[in-house]
Amino acid sequence: MEILKQLERCESISDYSLEPQAKLLLFTDRVVIPRNEEIQLNIIQNHHDSTLAGNPGQEKTLKLINRDFYWAGMNQFIKEYVSSCHKCSRNKNIHHKKFGLLRPLEIQSGPWISLSMDFI
Structure with a gap:
């Protein structure tokens, strides 16, 4: 509100401007x-959840919204929304080290020293 009042009084504020026709x-x-x-949720849903958007990740959603809109805390809000998205978490690739190769078991010196069982 402070910024809006200053702009209406024709005081200049860096990076802010007032669109008089659309009152934006x-x-x-x-x-x-x-x-x-x-x-804010409506904007994120239109840019992330819509069929045309295709559930982009955090960075792409942020870039899409950042082109046209701004609000305080926008980056954190978008990251929290996308990280809690069920479709994204279900379809996201898992990035971890590859599991190592299987190693053969040691040959035991006598019977019943080692016992293993498969559960089905």
Whole structure:
């Protein structure tokens, strides 16, 4: 609100501008979104969950939204949303070291020294 009042009084604020026809507050040519979680979720869902978006990851979703919109804490909000996405977690590739090769068991010196069982 402070920024909006200063812009209405024609005071210059770096990186902020006011679009008079559409009555939009802009930050580096991106629409500033108010602190309203419902609006923010709607924007993320349109850019992440829609059929056309195809559930992009955190970085791509952030880039897509960052082109047109801005709000305080946007990066963290998007990362939390995408990391909690059920489709993404189910389809995400697992990045870990490859498991090592199987090693043969040692040959024991007598009977019943080693016992193994397979459970089915």
